[in-house]
Every structure is written in C-alpha cells, then in structure tokens.
Amino acid sequence: MASRPPPGSATVKLPDKVDIAIVGGGIMGLSTAYHLARHSKLKVVVIERSYLVSGASGRNGGGLRMQWGDPGNVALMMESIDLCRTLAQELGINLWFRQGGYLFLARSPVGEARLQRNAALHRQVGAPTRLLSAREARDIVPELDTSDVLAATYNPDDGVVFPWPFVWGYAARAQQLGVPVRTHTEVERLLPKGDGFELVLSDGHRLVAPRVVNATGAWSNLLNRQLGFTTPNEPHRHEILSSEPLKPFLDPLVVDLSSGLYFSQSTRGELVTGVSLPPASGYDDTSLSLHSSLRFLGHVSRCLCKVLPVARHMKILRQWAGPYDLTPDGDAIVGPSPGHPGLIQLCGFTGHGFMMAPAVGRMLAKWLADQTPHPMLERWDPSRFARGLSQRYEDMSIG
Ligand SMILES: Cc1cc2nc3c(=O)[nH]c(=O)nc-3n(C[C@H](O)[C@H](O)[C@H](O)COP(=O)(O)OP(=O)(O)OC[C@H]3O[C@@H](n4cnc5c(N)ncnc54)[C@H](O)[C@@H]3O)c2cc1C
Known part of the structure; x- marks a missing residue:
C-alpha cells in the first residue's frame, strides 16, 4: 500500500x-x-x-x-x-x-420575516429549505423550548x-x-x-x-x-465550547436568530455551541487574542438553557476561541x-x-x-x- x-x-x-x-x-x-x-x-x-x-x-x-x-x-x-x-x-x-440539516428559529417578527424571505429565495434557486411552525420545529428536535418561536426554517442537506x-x-x-x-x-x-x-x-x-x-x-x-x-x-475573537459526550439526540445544527446562539451534536456525541458576546466595557474582542473567558461561559450557558432546557445538566469539557475575520x-x-x-x-x-x-x-x-x-x-x-x-x-x- x-x-x-x-x-x-x-x-x-x-x-x-x-x-x-x-x-x-x-x-x-x-x-x-x-x-x-x-x-x-x-x-x-x-x-x-x-x-x-x-x-x-x-x-x-x-x-x-x-x-x-x-x-x-x-x-x-x-x-x-x-x-x-x-x-x-x-x-x-x-x-x-453528517447531513443532519440546519434548523433556524425566529422569535421576533423581524426574524420571522427574514426566514420567510429566505425560504422563498431558496425555493427559487432550488435549495430544499422548508418554512416551519414552532410545532414542526419541535417535531425535528423535541427537546427544544419553542414557546416563543414564531417561525423556523429547516434544510435537510x-x-x-x-x-x-x-x-x-x-x-x-x-x-x-x-x-x-x-x-x-x-x-x-x-x-x-x-x-x-x-x-x-x-x-x-x-x-x-x-x-x-x-x-x-x-x-x-x-x-x-x-x-x-x-x-x-478586522479580527474579532469568537468563543465556542464542547460538552462531555452525550447519547445522540440532536440531528440538525440549531441556530437561534434572536441571540445568535448555535449548537450541534458531533458524531462523537459532544454538544458544540457558540454565541456572540454582547459588547461590555473591559472586554476587547477586536484583537487577535485567543483566550477563553468566564463571561462567555456564563452567557452561552444562559442562552443554551433557554432554548434547550435539558442542557442544564450537561458538563463542559473544553472551551476555546478563534478569530472571526470580519x-x-x-x-x-x-x-x-x-x-x-x-x-x-x-x-x-x-x-x-x-x-x-x-x-x-x-x-x-x-x-x-x-x-x-x-x-x-x-x-x-x-x-x-x-x-x-x-x-x-x-x-x-x-x-
Ligand atoms: C469559533 C469559530 C466558529 C466558527 N464556526 C464556523 C462554522 O461553523 N462554519 C464555517 O464555515 N466557518 C466557521 N468559522 C469560520 C471559519 O473557521 C473561518 O472562516 C475559516 O477557517 C477561515 O479560513 P482561513 O484559511 O481563511 O483562515 P485560517 O484558518 O485562520 O488560516 C490562516 C493561516 O494563516 C497563518 N498565517 C498568518 N500569518 C502568517 C504569515 N505571516 N506567514 C505564514 N502563515 C501565516 C495562520 O497561522 C493561519 O493558520 C468559525 C470561526 C470561529 C473562530
């Protein structure tokens, strides 16, 4: 060989x-x-x-x-x-x-309008994106809290x-x-x-x-x-983390448009999640520094547990940062x-x-x-x- x-x-x-x-x-x-x-x-x-x-x-x-x-x-x-x-x-x-799809969730009328416009555009260019109700989004991921979700889109590819x-x-x-x-x-x-x-x-x-x-x-x-x-x-530090391996339960990568939170489950079972941090004094995210922050850990945990309440029992294994090139x-x-x-x-x-x-x-x-x-x-x-x-x-x- x-x-x-x-x-x-x-x-x-x-x-x-x-x-x-x-x-x-x-x-x-x-x-x-x-x-x-x-x-x-x-x-x-x-x-x-x-x-x-x-x-x-x-x-x-x-x-x-x-x-x-x-x-x-x-x-x-x-x-x-x-x-x-x-x-x-x-x-x-x-x-x-792994093609488990992407599921976008909108919780505001602006986000809903964005998803509606995108679903129509995707149909025109031949991408198989579907506009869904909150209930249909839960059919795909039953663990989601969709109580204030107005619309969702899903693309299985x-x-x-x-x-x-x-x-x-x-x-x-x-x-x-x-x-x-x-x-x-x-x-x-x-x-x-x-x-x-x-x-x-x-x-x-x-x-x-x-x-x-x-x-x-x-x-x-x-x-x-x-x-x-x-x-x-210009560079912008962006943080992300992964959990302990969990029994597979999540097919799509989920994005919550209102917070910018995203999470998926890797083939090894880890939940991988990130979110942009709102600006705060004392935090300079426009540098090439790649350090991890406690502030991110707190913010992403709150955003995640709101959308995926079962995540509150989850242990974090690894947190890291990388540069977005904005x-x-x-x-x-x-x-x-x-x-x-x-x-x-x-x-x-x-x-x-x-x-x-x-x-x-x-x-x-x-x-x-x-x-x-x-x-x-x-x-x-x-x-x-x-x-x-x-x-x-x-x-x-x-x-
Ligand atoms: C936390 C995070 C999550 C992300 N999630 C996604 C995602 O889910 N999907 C997605 O598509 N993208 C995602 N991205 C964005 C994606 O990672 C980047 O857009 C992509 O990797 C950029 O690739 P690149 O080759 O341009 O840059 P890089 O991978 O940064 O490569 C640039 C390389 O240049 C080298 N270099 C710099 N200066 C010199 C020099 N003078 N001489 C020689 N070498 C040099 C560096 O060492 C580096 O390895 C994410 C980014 C981050 C930070």
Whole structure:
C-alpha cells in the first residue's frame, strides 16, 4: 500500500522561485493549493507560520449550510455541499460529514420575516429549505423550548464536519500532487520585486513569486501593511465550547436568530455551541487574542438553557476561541489587491469560511490558472469598498 503523504511538514524543501506562493495554511489556502495542483501545471507552495489547524480553520464549529440571505451565497454553498459529498473519497480521509440539516428559529417578527424571505429565495434557486411552525420545529428536535418561536426554517442537506481532517486532507493531497506545504515557517517580509514579490521566511529562505495569495485570514492586514495598504477586514475573537459526550439526540445544527446562539451534536456525541458576546466595557474582542473567558461561559450557558432546557445538566469539557475575520458588509474579500494586482486577497470570511472553502478554493484556482476572473467571486472584489460599491446584503452571518 502506498504510504500517505504527511499533512504538511516543517522540513519540506522549498524552491527559490514559484508561480504562486500561498501564505497561510488554513482551509482557504489549502483548498486553493489542492485545486491548483489538480487543474494546472503552475508551481505552487503553501507557507504556514504554525501547525496546520492553528488558525480559525482548526477552531470552528464545522457547520455547513445553504441557508443564506444572498442568492450568490446560497448558490455557492449548494456547490460546496455538493463537493463535500465526494470529498472524503477524493482526499482519502474521513471528514465526519453528517447531513443532519440546519434548523433556524425566529422569535421576533423581524426574524420571522427574514426566514420567510429566505425560504422563498431558496425555493427559487432550488435549495430544499422548508418554512416551519414552532410545532414542526419541535417535531425535528423535541427537546427544544419553542414557546416563543414564531417561525423556523429547516434544510435537510445542511450539516456538520469535523474540521481538522478537512485541513489535513487538503494538505496531504496537495503535497502528494507536488505542492510543498511548509509548516512552522512565517512569511516575515513581503517585498515588491520586479513584477512580483520576494518573500522572506523565518528560516532565512527567500522565495520569489510573480503572484502571492494572502490566505492569512484574520492576520491578513499584517501582510498587507508591508506593502503600505490595508483591506477593511478586522479580527474579532469568537468563543465556542464542547460538552462531555452525550447519547445522540440532536440531528440538525440549531441556530437561534434572536441571540445568535448555535449548537450541534458531533458524531462523537459532544454538544458544540457558540454565541456572540454582547459588547461590555473591559472586554476587547477586536484583537487577535485567543483566550477563553468566564463571561462567555456564563452567557452561552444562559442562552443554551433557554432554548434547550435539558442542557442544564450537561458538563463542559473544553472551551476555546478563534478569530472571526470580519468585513464591513459581511462578505469576503477575494481578488487582486488595489495597487498590487499580483497580491491576491483570500480573506474576510467572518464565521463561514470553512463551509465555503471547498467551492471557493476551486473557483479561485480556476481564476488563477485561466487568468480570468471567476463570476462567482467577482462580487468580493477587494476594491469595492474604495469604489463605494459595498452594501451589506448578507444578513445570515451567525455568531
Ligand atoms: C469559533 C469559530 C466558529 C466558527 N464556526 C464556523 C462554522 O461553523 N462554519 C464555517 O464555515 N466557518 C466557521 N468559522 C469560520 C471559519 O473557521 C473561518 O472562516 C475559516 O477557517 C477561515 O479560513 P482561513 O484559511 O481563511 O483562515 P485560517 O484558518 O485562520 O488560516 C490562516 C493561516 O494563516 C497563518 N498565517 C498568518 N500569518 C502568517 C504569515 N505571516 N506567514 C505564514 N502563515 C501565516 C495562520 O497561522 C493561519 O493558520 C468559525 C470561526 C470561529 C473562530
């Protein structure tokens, strides 16, 4: 049997010159690297500062859904979920992909109107989302308190994955296809050189590339600043926890629109739950700090026990934090940078980059290989903010 390639390595040999250098070994950088390796002859490397699941890609809830408010995002996620159906075989690794659906609950007239509008939109584009009453929502999850629920939506094709094997799978396959995935090596400096760039790495190596993909997520402006500009995305600490393993009882990932609470049950039985914290003095969540707080533990527990009263007997095993990469309009930033067309941004994915990566990586790889902008990604043009074209139209970002 052929031996499995490692998912990245701190010692893999790097060339001095490549066609595309991808900075950041999260799900976005790795999915793009994998698709470039599959569909082009371009010479590509991935440089990751730490271990592969050290960024947001190893710290998220693993939820995947078609239930979005913007038709472009619904279509993109239909494609991403479709790719996930065969991705485990393609990457040769168990992704723990489980389609138990997503159940959204609305407890206010505004939330109800949002769900009604979305259900109609989803029907138009062919996503199987159903608008439900509170009683029908309880038929799906009998443990829910739906006493003040006005409406719900359910899409059985939505689901959850275990994030880590996803990242490792892309990395291992990309390496197998000839892309060095170098871990524990930081891109310390990014310098303009000729028509491209020189990357100075923390091990002293210098790498020249006409095109660089900035896939450093919440850290992306640290790299951009080296070229004298920034994009308007900024980090926001987001906390999450998981419980002791419980007997399986919960199929869908449940989202309570009124609080932004979400929870699902992993294949190992743990309840995984998160929520955004309301602003409070003394708490700065706009930093890259990844510490966990007692305040989150109290807030998420109160929100969870209101919606799922049986959770009050549950023990917490693990609590952690990760960076959301927030943009002013809730949409990602993808494409050539203003003033530096060879630097491709691939960032600003807020709390939903994991689920979008299978489709986005494939689309961006095609764009880079064909040198033709991809129509699905053009709406995320980094220059839209400066051109005044940014309007907030995605209102289904959660957490
Ligand atoms: C708590 C939480 C829950 C979430 N839940 C979900 C969910 O349920 N579903 C979903 O789809 N998404 C979710 N997300 C969002 C999702 O995790 C992110 O959108 C996605 O992982 C972003 O991937 P990325 O590759 O862009 O960034 P990252 O995974 O953060 O990768 C960026 C990488 O760049 C590296 N890097 C930075 N600077 C340098 C440098 N100078 N040189 C080399 N490497 C560098 C970092 O070490 C990091 O590994 C959640 C996020 C959090 C924090």
